[in-house]
Every structure is written in structure tokens, then in C-alpha cells.
Amino acid sequence: MSLTTTSIKIAQTPIVLYVLRRADDALILGHRLSEWCGHAPMLEEDMALSNIGLDLIGQARLLYTYVAELEGAGRDEDSYAYLRDAPQYRNLLLVEQPNGDFAMTIVRQFFYSAFADPYWRAMTASKDATLAAIAAKAEKESAYHLRHASEWVIRLGDGTEESQARAQAAVDELWAFTGELFEADEAERELIKEAVAVDPASLRGAWSKMMGAVIREATLKAPSSSWMQTGGRGGRHSEHLGHLLSELQYLQRTYPGARW
Amino acid sequence: MVTGIPSSPEELSHLAWRAAAQVVDPEIPVLTIVDLGVLRGIDVKHGRVEVTITPTYSGCPAMNVIALEIEAALRRAGIAEVSIRTVLSPAWTTDWLTEDGRRKLREFGIAPPKPGGGRRLLFGQETVACPRCGSADTHLLSQFGSTPCKALWRCGACQEPFDYFKCH
Numbered sequence: 001m002s003l004t005t006t007s008i009k010i011a012q013t014p015i016v017l018y019v020l021r022r023a024d025d026a027l028i029l030g031h032r033l034s035e036w037c038g039h040a041p042m043l044e045e046d047m048a049l050s051n052i053g054l055d056l057i058g059q060a061r062l063l064y065t066y067v068a069e070l071e072g073a074g075r076d077e078d079s080y081a082y083l084r085d086a087p088q089y090r091n092l093l094l095v096e097q098p099n100g101d102f103a104m105t106i107v108r109q110f111f112y113s114a115f116a117d118p119y120w121r122a123m124t125a126s127k128d129a130t131l132a133a134i135a136a137k138a139e140k141e142s143a144y145h146l147r148h149a150s151e152w153v154i155r156l157g158d159g160t161e162e163s164q165a166r167a168q169a170a171v172d173e174l175w176a177f178t179g180e181l182f183e184a185d186e187a188e189r190e191l192i193k194e195a196v197a198v199d200p201a202s203l204r205g206a207w208s209k210m211m212g213a214v215i216r217e218a219t220l221k222a223p224s225s226s227w228m229q230t231g232g233r234g235g236r237h238s239e240h241l242g243h244l245l246s247e248l249q250y251l252q253r254t255y256p257g258a259r260w
Numbered sequence: 261m262v263t264g265i266p267s268s269p270e271e272l273s274h275l276a277w278r279a280a281a282q283v284v285d286p287e288i289p290v291l292t293i294v295d296l297g298v299l300r301g302i303d304v305k306h307g308r309v310e311v312t313i314t315p316t317y318s319g320c321p322a323m324n325v326i327a328l329e330i331e332a333a334l335r336r337a338g339i340a341e342v343s344i345r346t347v348l349s350p351a352w353t354t355d356w357l358t359e360d361g362r363r364k365l366r367e368f369g370i371a372p373p374k375p376g377g378g379r380r381l382l383f384g385q386e387t388v389a390c391p392r393c394g395s396a397d398t399h400l401l402s403q404f405g406s407t408p409c410k411a412l413w414r415c416g417a418c419q420e421p422f423d424y425f426k427c428h
Contacts, residue, residue, distance in 0.1 A: 044401065044402035044404070044412070047402065047404050047405065047406070048402060048403065048404035050404075051404035051405075051408050052404070054319040054321075054408055055317065055318055055319050055408060056319070057319050058317060058318030058319020058320065059318045059319070061318070061319070062318055062348065129349055130348065130349075132349065133348035133349035133350075133351055134318075134348060136348075136349070136350075136351035137315070137317065137318045137348070137351050137352075138318060140428045141317065141318060141428075144403060144404075144426070147403065148403055148404070
């Protein structure tokens, strides 16, 4: 690997961009959860959030490794994680939002997992054998993540006055980032037509149903606002991603090419 | 000094399998990678040995250690030309744990996963027998335990906490 701090240029083919988006979602959310390690409200949750983060970073590794294979430019998983700047990241704005309090982290996880779970399950039928194989692992993991987050949303919402207020505030705050879950651009639609990619719009019903049922049981209210924030898939991020990357990439940017 | 490395591909393949089959999971050292179903195959081409493994969980840190251990085990058996190939498909499932592996887990104090488990069980009520006293009076404490593959449970009969190997 050459010693460089220069950000890499990625091949702009639809399949590369498509897989990168999924990898970026998993890496950034996994990194966010890793920030809880040693700080969670109780030991079981410290382990749970770290475990979920580890699953997500594992999914990101498999996906980045596949991107490297698709590009065939002699890169590996680390190149994509460490040598791209914020505008080159194509993750959802939802997953880069700060952890906030425990309720904010749980609601963010719930919104993402309620989407990721049916998404990976649908992906197991992809015509791309590698994506189908990665999905076969990820869908089992995401089912556990969804169960964990759902149980906590219900416990917090239907809990004390304080926990309910915090859970509702988190739902209200993060709501505007949920529209992006169902977006697909021109390139992605081509892959959807070829049955390589999953059409995220087709999962809106399943997501809404799951979300609605849990929110109701949690005695919370889904906001009625339909205005949605967007930009992550095009590389237009909130200010939070740069801060996250400065920590994630610190070592490789400071000591280029450093290895274990 | 190891002598007499077999020259026939079949014998070399058997030797390599026997060596690789000794490798244990670093986090559950009573299980070999054969018990786990991680060791998928051995191929011999032009005197080179290729070992095929499949990862358990996407982020399982034990996989890197397992790959290193396989290479070391084969070298100890006198096989120098070794490569490790990771295949993702078909995806590993806890159904690949052998009967022997399930028994060893129980004896080690870990409740083995149910065969044919998975999504259906995941959202229903699981009943897990205590690996120590066998009681079915057990409760889930946390879905996420000491490693990615385990959940934390407690037995109401003998009061002992125990790990449960989750269905995947």
C-alpha cells in the first residue's frame, strides 16, 4: 500500500456505488454505537450496543471487501473506510446523527433496523451471489438488532414520564431523516431492474407497519410532518459526519499506511 | 522435524484435514472448527493446500485468529504451501454445529442453539434448558452476551446465570 493521505477516487459504476452505500450505512452506524462502549447506562446495554456495532462493522467489512473486488484497483476494505472524505461517503443522514441520550440512540437504531431487516431479507434473493451471501448473514443479525431496539422503544415510551418525554423527543428529532431510507437514484433503479439491488421503496409498507405497531405499543406518537431531509446518498452530509470521520480516520491520516 | 510429507494429493489432503481439524474456537475452546462447521473443505493443487472456511458472524473477531491458527497447524504438520479461502455462500448457520459440538457446549456450561432455529424462534418465546441442571425454568437477561454469538440467561431452579448460543 502506498504511503499517502490523499483521498482515493472511486470508480463511478452503479454496482460499486450501490454496494458502497450499504457499506457506509453499516460502518457509520457501527462507529456511532462503538462510541457507547464503556458509557452505556448499564453493563448489559454496554455489551448489547457494542455487539450490535460489531455486527454492523462486520457487515461493512464484507461489503467493502466486495467493493475492492469489483473495482479491481488493488484496494482493500481499509482504503474505503480510512481514505475517503465526508462528501465521498454515501451513507444515510440518519446513521450519522449524534448518539444524544440513550433514547436518541435507541430510536435511531429502531428506525434503521426496521428498514435494514426487511431490506437484507429481500437481498438474499439478489441475482448477485456475493450480495445474496452477505445478506444471508446480515438479515439474521438485523433481526436481533430490531428486536432489541423495539423492546427498548416500548420500555422507554411506556415507562416513566421522563423516559417517555425523551423517547418522544427522539422520535420527533429523527423523523425527518426517515424519508431517505426509501430513496433510489437512476443508477440504483437500473440494478433494481436487473434484480441485483432491492427496491427500497417497496419496503415502505413493511417499515411503516413495524414502526406504527411499536410506536403505538410504546404510547408514543409518530409525527404528522411529511417534510423529509435528504442528501446523504449524494454526499451532502450534516456537520456531524466530518467530526465522526476525524476520529475514525485519525490514525491512518496521521500515520499513513500504518498496520497492526 | 517432520518427515514423510505424503506426495499423493489424497494423502496430503487427509493430513491437512486432520491438522486443521485440531484448531479450536479461541472464544469457546471446547469446540473445534469441525464441530462448529467452519471448516468447509481442503483442496490440493500442485502440492499447494487450500483450506476453505466460512465465517460464523459478519463481525466475529475469532475468524482472523482461526485463519492464523489453521495456517500454523498445517505448518506444524509439515505443510508449507498453505492458503486460506473464505467463502460466504452458503451462509453459515448454527444448524451446522455437530451433535458432538452441542454436547461439548452443554458440558462447558453453554446452552446449545436449537436446530432449525432462526427467525421463527427469534420473535416467539424461546425455551432454553439450563445447561447445568436441565431445568426449563429459565429467563433471558440480555440478548447480547460476552461474545456476538451468545445471549445471557439465568436459571430459576439453580439460580446460575449461563450463556446461550444464539440461533443464527
